[in-house]
Amino acid sequence: xxxxxxxxxxxxxxxxxxxxxxxxxxxxxxxxxxxxxxxxxxxxxxxxxxxxxxxxxxxxxxxxxxxxxxxxxxxxxxxxxxxxxxxxxxxxxxxxxxxxxxxxxxxxxxxxxxxxxxxxxxxxxxxxxxxxxxxxxxxxxxxxxxxxxxxxxxxxxxxxxxxxxxxxxxxxxxxxxxxxxxxxxxxxxxxxxxxxxxxxxxxxxxxxxxxxxxxxxxxxxxxxxxxxxxxxxxxxxxxxxxxxxxxxxxxxxxxxxxxxxxxxxxxxxxxxxxxxxxxxxxxxxxxxxxxxxxxxxxxxxxxxxxxxxxxxxxxxxxxxxxxxxxxxxxxxxxxxxxxxxxxxxxxxxxxxxxxxxxxxxxxxxxxxxxxx
Amino acid sequence: xxxxxxxxxxxxxxxxxxxxxxxxxxxxxxxxxxxxxxxxxxxxxxxxxxxxxxxxxxxxxxxxxxxxxxxxxxxxxxxxxxxxxxxxxxxxxxxxxxxxxxxxxxxxxxxxxxxxxxxxxxxxxxxxxxxxxxxxxxxxxxxxxxxxxxxxxxxxxxxxxxxxxxxxxxxxxxxxxxxxxxxxxxxxxxxxxxxxxxxxxxxxxxxxxxxxxxxxxxxxxxxxxxxxxxxxxxxxxxxxxxxxxxxxxxxxxxxxxxxxxxxxxxxxxxxxx
Numbered sequence: 080x081x082x083x084x085x086x087x088x089x090x091x092x093x094x095x096x097x098x099x100x101x102x103x104x105x106x107x108x109x110x111x112x113x114x115x116x117x118x119x120x121x122x123x124x125x126x127x128x129x130x131x132x133x134x135x136x137x138x139x140x141x142x143x144x145x146x147x148x149x150x151x152x153x154x155x156x157x158x159x160x161x162x163x164x165x166x167x168x169x170x171x172x173x174x175x176x177x178x179x180x181x182x183x184x185x186x187x188x189x190x191x192x193x194x195x196x197x198x199x200x201x202x203x204x205x206x207x208x209x210x211x212x213x214x215x216x217x218x219x220x221x222x223x224x225x226x227x228x229x230x231x232x233x234x235x236x237x238x239x240x241x242x243x244x245x246x247x248x249x250x251x252x253x254x255x256x257x258x259x260x261x262x263x264x265x266x267x268x269x270x271x272x273x274x275x276x277x278x279x280x281x282x283x284x285x286x287x288x289x290x291x292x293x294x295x296x297x298x299x300x301x302x303x304x305x306x307x308x309x310x311x312x313x314x315x316x317x318x319x320x321x322x323x324x325x326x327x328x329x330x331x332x333x334x335x336x337x338x339x340x341x342x343x344x345x346x347x348x349x350x351x352x353x354x355x356x357x358x359x360x361x362x363x364x365x366x367x368x369x370x371x372x373x374x375x376x377x378x379x380x381x382x383x384x385x386x387x388x389x390x391x392x393x394x395x396x397x398x399x400x401x402x403x404x405x406x407x408x409x410x411x412x413x414x415x416x417x418x419x420x421x422x423x424x425x426x427x428x429x430x431x432x433x434x435x436x437x438x439x440x441x442x443x444x445x446x447x448x449x450x451x
Numbered sequence: 452x453x454x455x456x457x458x459x460x461x462x463x464x465x466x467x468x469x470x471x472x473x474x475x476x477x478x479x480x481x482x483x484x485x486x487x488x489x490x491x492x493x494x495x496x497x498x499x500x501x502x503x504x505x506x507x508x509x510x511x512x513x514x515x516x517x518x519x520x521x522x523x524x525x526x527x528x529x530x531x532x533x534x535x536x537x538x539x540x541x542x543x544x545x546x547x548x549x550x551x552x553x554x555x556x557x558x559x560x561x562x563x564x565x566x567x568x569x570x571x572x573x574x575x576x577x578x579x580x581x582x583x584x585x586x587x588x589x590x591x592x593x594x595x596x597x598x599x600x601x602x603x604x605x606x607x608x609x610x611x612x613x614x615x616x617x618x619x620x621x622x623x624x625x626x627x628x629x630x631x632x633x634x635x636x637x638x639x640x641x642x643x644x645x646x647x648x649x650x651x652x653x654x655x656x657x658x659x660x661x662x663x664x665x666x667x668x669x670x671x672x673x674x675x676x677x678x679x680x681x682x683x684x685x686x687x688x689x690x691x692x693x694x695x696x697x698x699x700x701x702x703x704x705x706x707x708x709x710x711x712x713x714x715x716x717x718x719x720x721x722x723x724x
Contacts (some may be wrong), residue, residue, distance in 0.1 A: 233694075240692050240721055243455035251687050273513075277548040278461065281568035338462045340513075377460075377486040377514040404632055405623045407669075413636075430654075433632035435623060441632065 105166075110427075111157045116150075123149040129437060133347055140195075147191040147215035152183030156225065180225055184217030216344045224405050279332050286335075297335050303328035308362065317358040319351050319386055319393070326365050326384060340379025342371065345388040354393055355450045357420055364397040364443045369407075372440060374400025380440070389446060392428070396444035403439045417445065453585065454480045454501070458490035458520065459509040464567055468507060468546070470505065471569050476578050479505075487515025494524050494541060502527075502541055505581055507565070511544040511606070517545060518605050521562075525716040527596055542581055549615065562600050598634060606657055619669040624650055624657035631657060636674070639688040639707055643681035676720055678702065692721050 095432040123145040130145075131138055159179035164170050188210055191198070197206065277299055286294030307325035323345060330343045365384065373380040380400045387394055414431065419430040428448040436442055455472065457466045465483050472479055482503060484490035490512075496502050506524060519718035521543050548567040563577050587681035600692045622633040646659040648666065667677050677683050690703040698715035713721060 237694060240694070244721070245687060246690055247686060248689065256669075273549040277567060278464070280463065281548060282463045284568040285470075288470075289466075336462065375513050377488060396486050397532050403553065404621060406619055406623060407617065408620055418634075433621075434632035435632060 082355050105161075107158050107162050108154075109157075110206065111154070115153065115157070118155045118238075119149045120146065122220065126405075130216070131369040143194060144188070144213050145216075146189045147194065148184055148187030148221075150212065151187035151190060152180055152217060152221050155179040155186070156221075160435070168293070176225060178224075180221040181218055184214050186218055188214045206290065215329055231291065239450060278336060282336055293335070297332060300328040300331040300335075304332060308359075316355040319354045319356050319395075322356055322361045322385075323347050323386065326362055327342075329362060329365060337374070337379060340376075341373055341382070342380070343382040345384045348388060351386055351388065351393060356393065356447060357424060360417050360420070360445055361395050361397070362444070363417060364395075367413055367428050367443065368397050368399040368401065368441070372399035372403070375402050388449075391448055392448045394444055396442055398436060398440065398442040400410070400436060400438075400440040403435060404433070405440050421445065421447075452478065452480055453505070454482065454503040455491060456482050456484060456493050456503040456541070457519065458484040458487065458493075458509045459507075459513065460486050460512045461509075464509075464546075464569075468569050471571060471574050472578075473573055475571065487512040487517065487520055487557070490517075490520045491515055491523055494520060503539055504505075504539070505544065506541045507544045507546055510604075511547075511642060516608075518601060518608065521545070521597075521601050522605075525601065531710040542584055544577060544581070562597055566719060618671040622650055622657075622659060622716065624659050626657055633657065636668065636685070637685070638685055639704060640685060640711060641683040651707070676717070678711060678717045678720065680714065680716075682711055684711060 098331065102111060103109065123140065126144050127138065127145045134349070156176050158178045159165065159175040160172055162170070162175060165172050165175050176259060191213065192201075192210070199262070203210070206329070211409060261340070279297070283294050283297050283301065286297060304325060307328070327345060330345075332435075334341050365382065368382050373382065383398045385394075385398070386394045414433075420430050421431060425448055430446050432444045432446065433444045434444075456536075457465050457472075458466050459468070462485065469481055472481060472605060483495060484493055490506070490508065494502050494506060506520070508520050510517040524541055524701050525542065543562050544565040545562060546567060547564060552597070563580060564721065565574055565577055578583070593631070606670075619635055622638065624633055633650065633652060635671050637652045637654075639653070641663060642649045642651065643663045644658075648661055648663060650659055651659045662679060663677070663683060666683055674686055678684055684702060686703075688704050690705045691704065692713075693701045693710070695701050695712070698718065700713040700718060700721055701710040702713060703710055
């Protein structure tokens with residue numbers, strides 16, 4: 080994590096040899112940038128000017144003191160933040176850096192006195208008050224600067240986290256949007272699978288030769304199914320009776336194809352015949368039940384379609400006793416599409432519920448509000 | 452006498468193919484299988500009850516597909532060659548109604564195919580080719596090309612049909628006396644609770660027995676993050692991160708009032724870099 084006072088100021092200050100330089104990432108002086116030195120110099124000059132204004136001191140003399148204290152503190156502060164024990168989290172970074180500010184101020188004051196050619200022992204005797212003043216000022220200003228720095232870094236860290244999570248969520252949203260478009264496109268395409276169509280036609284062709292009466296019935300079913308299944312997305316609503324008719328036509332075709340492997344019953348409440356329902360949803364559920372539930376079983380199975388009143392709405396359910404659903408099976412475009420459309424049309428008032436049947440099979444139910 | 456197997460799960464189409472074959476090739480003896488398993492038993496026959504010379508296999512059949520039957524046929528042929536008692540391998544003809552992928556794979560001519568509905572003319576061509584090949588001795592170069600085509604076809608169909616993903620897609624959770632099937636994307640988060648795992652969704656809560664540890668291994672790691680020993684969160688339901696004290700953070704969720712704790716071991720998920 081960067082410890083530079085400003086985001087984007089992470090360039091190494093002095094060294095070019097990145098591998099061995101103490102300024103490299105992980106080095107003892109990581110984060111000691113020209114910018115940081117500049118800030119400390121600026122603060123030192125500023126403090127200097129302020130102190131002169133208040134105390135009427137000699138500018139150059141004081142500048143030497145403030146710069147000494149400032150640079151020493153900065154150096155120790157940077158090193159404290161990069162110590163191995165701090166990096167490993169054994170000592171809190173803030174604590175190490177606060178100690179560094181205090182130690183830096185004291186050390187800086189001592190260095191100042193040495194530069195000014197004063198004896199060390201004087202510092203703690205007749206010049207003690209001056210020492211304490213310089214040191215105290217260093218600690219005081221150092222604390223203010225470091226507090227601001229901590230605050231700033233914490234803010235930057237929180238901002239970066241927020242930005243990252245935001246980006247992650249944006250990406251997810253974009254993915255979802257793409258899926259939604261794909262689902263819509265797929266819905267606009269013909270719902271009739273060529274595989275289904277050719278197989279059905281093959282059956283009809285054979286029946287024409289062997290059993291013309293049944294061939295005619297099957298063609299009738301195919302026509303009813305195609306009429307309902309070919310794209311008609313501009314219609315927002317269909318009626319329950321139309322959807323049921325389409326399902327019946329589809330199942331009748333499948334029964335001819337699959338022989339006695341497929342059985343079905345349709346129980347629909349007559350009072351609901353004219354109820355508005357979104358087109359193509361019920362048939363999707365039935366197709367799923369045939370394709371993924373019954374057809375994979377050599378012995379076949381039974382599908383029961385029920386449409387009845389439920390609470391304040393309508394429930395369409397498709398129950399099969401087929402192979403059931405694997406926990407690892409992809410949801411498929413059909414189910415995703417239904418959920419998507421239900422949400423767009425009715426929000427939280429509608430839902431698609433899937434349950435497992437005993438001893439096996441799946442029930443898929445759509446719950447819809449009844450239009451007034 | 453030449454024998455042929457017709458394997459197709461649609462009874463009418465079986466009898467249509469039989470009728471066509473009877474007309475075009477009267478001396479052919481025909482057996483039928485109504486699914487892949489039955490077909491498998493017939494091709495595995497041995498001894499007196501010899502396997503058929505020709506297999507017409509529908510690609511899509513419940514239980515065992517035509518491709519799997521074809522694989523078994525090739526396997527048996529290889530095994531008999533290794534035994535030192537080579538026996539003639541049945542000639543394969545695939546049946547399909549419409550399958551752009553499959554037809555493309557067949558175009559190379561290694562394995563014959565017929566399309567439903569069966570057209571007499573097209574079937575006559577196939578029969579002519581079959582007769583020619585039956586007259587020749589089985590040649591091994593042909594067989595290895597067949598292996599190749601079968602595998603390629605299997606791969607294409609696998610990528611095309613119902614895809615079985617390895618990641619968990621559905622949660623089976625008991626709600627009262629029923630077992631609900633919940634799509635994983637509907638789950639806000641999972642939380643370990645004593646012996647059970649709580650599954651929190653927009654519709655409420657459900658309990659499952661699958662422990663967090665197993666869930667982590669099975670769920671899609673890009674969408675579900677473990678953030679605590681006892682918690683897995685759906686990244687879609689994360690509304691924001693609040694930095695907590697010291698080594699933890701709290702997650703705010705969309706559509707839920709509670710916050711979730713991110714423990715120290717998982718904080719890296721929310722760090723920059």
